[in-house]
Amino acid sequence: MDKLWVITAREYLERVRTRWFLFSTVFGPVFFALLMIVPAIMARRTQASEEVSRIVVFDATGRQLGRRVADGLSVGMIGDTARTRVQELTPDRLAPAESAATREIVRGELTGYLVLDSAALGGRRVRYAGRNASAEADMDLIRRVVRESVMQTRLEMAGVEPDRSASLVRTQLEFDLERITDRGRGGSATVSVRFALIILFTLYMALMLYGQAVLRGVMEEKQTRVAEVVVSSVEPWKLLGGKVIGVGAVGLTQFAVWISSAILLLRYRGQILERLGASAMSFTTPDVTIGMGIVLLLFFVTGYVFYSSLFAAVGAMVSSEQEAQQALMPIILLLVSSFVFFPPILSKPTSGLAHTLSWLPFSAPIVMPLRIAVIPVAGWEVAVSLISVAAGSYIAVWIAARIYRTGMLMYGKRPSMREVARWLRTS
Amino acid sequence: MNSQHVAPGPALTRSTSSIFPPMSNPAVEIQNVWKRYTGHVAVRDLSLTVPRGSVYGLLGPNGAGKTTTIRMMLNIIAPDEGTIRIFGEPHSKAGITDRIGYLPEERGLYRKMQVRRVLRFLAQLKGMSGAEADRRIDHWLERLGLRTSEKDWGIAKVDELSRGMQQKVQFISTLIHDPDLVILDEPFSGLDPINAQALKDIVMELRQRGKSVIFSTHLMDNAERLCDAVCIIARGEKVLDGAVAEVKSRQGDRHVAVVLSNGTPAGVPAILRDRALVARCDDSNRMLEIELAPQASAQELLARLIGAGATIERFELVRPSLHRIFLDRVGATGVEEGMTGHG
Numbered sequence: 001m002d003k004l005w006v007i008t009a010r011e012y013l014e015r016v017r018t019r020w021f022l023f024s025t026v027f028g029p030v031f032f033a034l035l036m037i038v039p040a041i042m043a044r045r046t047q048a049s050e051e052v053s054r055i056v057v058f059d060a061t062g063r064q065l066g067r068r069v070a071d072g073l074s075v076g077m078i079g080d081t082a083r084t085r086v087q088e089l090t091p092d093r094l095a096p097a098e099s100a101a102t103r104e105i106v107r108g109e110l111t112g113y114l115v116l117d118s119a120a121l122g123g124r125r126v127r128y129a130g131r132n133a134s135a136e137a138d139m140d141l142i143r144r145v146v147r148e149s150v151m152q153t154r155l156e157m158a159g160v161e162p163d164r165s166a167s168l169v170r171t172q173l174e175f176d177l178e179r180i181t182d183r184g185r186g187g188s189a190t191v192s193v194r195f196a197l198i199i200l201f202t203l204y205m206a207l208m209l210y211g212q213a214v215l216r217g218v219m220e221e222k223q224t225r226v227a228e229v230v231v232s233s234v235e236p237w238k239l240l241g242g243k244v245i246g247v248g249a250v251g252l253t254q255f256a257v258w259i260s261s262a263i264l265l266l267r268y269r270g271q272i273l274e275r276l277g278a279s280a281m282s283f284t285t286p287d288v289t290i291g292m293g294i295v296l297l298l299f300f301v302t303g304y305v306f307y308s309s310l311f312a313a314v315g316a317m318v319s320s321e322q323e324a325q326q327a328l329m330p331i332i333l334l335l336v337s338s339f340v341f342f343p344p345i346l347s348k349p350t351s352g353l354a355h356t357l358s359w360l361p362f363s364a365p366i367v368m369p370l371r372i373a374v375i376p377v378a379g380w381e382v383a384v385s386l387i388s389v390a391a392g393s394y395i396a397v398w399i400a401a402r403i404y405r406t407g408m409l410m411y412g413k414r415p416s417m418r419e420v421a422r423w424l425r426t427s
Numbered sequence: 428m429n430s431q432h433v434a435p436g437p438a439l440t441r442s443t444s445s446i447f448p449p450m451s452n453p454a455v456e457i458q459n460v461w462k463r464y465t466g467h468v469a470v471r472d473l474s475l476t477v478p479r480g481s482v483y484g485l486l487g488p489n490g491a492g493k494t495t496t497i498r499m500m501l502n503i504i505a506p507d508e509g510t511i512r513i514f515g516e517p518h519s520k521a522g523i524t525d526r527i528g529y530l531p532e533e534r535g536l537y538r539k540m541q542v543r544r545v546l547r548f549l550a551q552l553k554g555m556s557g558a559e560a561d562r563r564i565d566h567w568l569e570r571l572g573l574r575t576s577e578k579d580w581g582i583a584k585v586d587e588l589s590r591g592m593q594q595k596v597q598f599i600s601t602l603i604h605d606p607d608l609v610i611l612d613e614p615f616s617g618l619d620p621i622n623a624q625a626l627k628d629i630v631m632e633l634r635q636r637g638k639s640v641i642f643s644t645h646l647m648d649n650a651e652r653l654c655d656a657v658c659i660i661a662r663g664e665k666v667l668d669g670a671v672a673e674v675k676s677r678q679g680d681r682h683v684a685v686v687l688s689n690g691t692p693a694g695v696p697a698i699l700r701d702r703a704l705v706a707r708c709d710d711s712n713r714m715l716e717i718e719l720a721p722q723a724s725a726q727e728l729l730a731r732l733i734g735a736g737a738t739i740e741r742f743e744l745v746r747p748s749l750h751r752i753f754l755d756r757v758g759a760t761g762v763e764e765g766m767t768g769h770g
Binding site: 007229233422 | 465498501502503504524525527529531533534535536537538539540544548549551552553554600
């Protein structure tokens, strides 16, 4: 078995076995699910309150319209038939009944009352009075139920069979909303910007977190002196390479879990939300093609190799956490400087700044995916950018391997820049 | 240096190669190796040969270049000049390190890792299969008492072990792949007496099984008891090397061990200060180790001591201890300020 593989496998398995990995990998999808479900449930709460069924219906039509409305209001999770009172009466009894109901409403025993008379049956007007008369969601529900009930009664009056009338009235029209913008249809600007920001933050966080994981791993091996035992068995570059590959594989595993769970959640969100009694709101997902996915993956991998090698080199140079913080500054600055320019790049993805940053090896892994997400970028530009990052990574690995070889066995004082330069020349 | 070479017996004339006949190749052969760092030379034109099947001591004060030499043998750092051969092959040849077991001076293991997994990992780095490694791990854990019927420390994390137990795990990691050459850098530093004895037993067992062992130390007592051959280095240079008996005989038989049973009578200090008779006297409280002056004879010393009223309990012509030789040859000037990491 190749020794590089042995080191990679150890690195990967030891990290995947930790509680932290389990937590963060599972927490991602849970967080995503919450992000999807909670707003829907919140929206349901604002759709109609439980109060909506705590009303009295005065039915002066003599055609059981009030009963039908009450049944309609009690459908669903929040309805409660027992709470909706139906009072059938003659039109001349309406006025005293209404004033009695008003008193009850004032005392808080009732939410409101609904008056159905010949004008309602004629399809002209219905009266509602109550505490929630200004609650849009409640009124929408009552309006819909009354409209359907009136329609159904009128159909029956016109001689349609009750079974058929019910099915004719119940229509669930889903409205697909699509916006047309300057860029044409579908290109919902807010969606692609949101998508671009997600990619930006994910890449930035991933490069930072996994880079630091490599740094800490290297420092641990140096501080515990395991490195000396290991490099007496394998070439130092294999220890370095195995670590970088192992940590990277952990990152890709995590992403694979997150992305596939996100895809599953999005595909089945209708069913899931229905189970929970909330209606699915329209949610525009960005169009991500396979090709774009591969390009994103390539940028992550090359960018990761670039930064993690530099992090590893720092880890090999220093002997303590404080030294590491100092020595890390230039690398963190590179990473942050590619991140902080995102507002101007998002607002003007074709500017000179955007072009320059998407070609420099240290910023391209973050800036180029950002541009790709918001505007179409020519294939050759993407290729140039990728080649630049790959070349940068190669140099970073070359530097890291040399610093690593010497630095891992140097304890005590942090080496000066001149000493590091000599390591690069001689080792 | 020591020209008045007296050769009392055949044992003292034997050379290294006669004790270890030139069967095949030596375990390690270092030729004219140099290693320079900024500001100092760590190893200066060093040549030495470690015969196969021997226990070899690399002796020297702190900062003498022992660790650097060992690291160069293991191809962890490259020499600036010179060649190193292991079992007759260039030391950088792929796979040669699989035949070497190495215990570095500064020890450490992955703290958060399970003991078994650490050992399996290190064994696989030496080219062993996982199954074979598991079998040997069981054997070693039991042998060193880390796995009993009550408790299996193999499934504990390294962190949870006491220091002594961690040292045992470290020994196992050095020997797990049954190496032909075992290199121990300052193996006795920081060991409790029980682990020190366990390590000595292991070294002797390895020797019986025909393995070669190199260890560096600045403790001459251990070296004298364990080594077949030694090399003393100071300031990166070889001071002397050879089989222990030969090294001692080369220093001559001008040494006398004296024990007086009635303390130190008044006339004795004056005798010991007489440079015509005593070149040097090492008073280790209960015993005096005396090096005779070039023209003096032991008889004369004995007569004068008795004349001074001393009661002789012991008066013996001895070979000098390695400790004595080390002090003679390296001296206080050989002990440079210790330079961490460049041992």
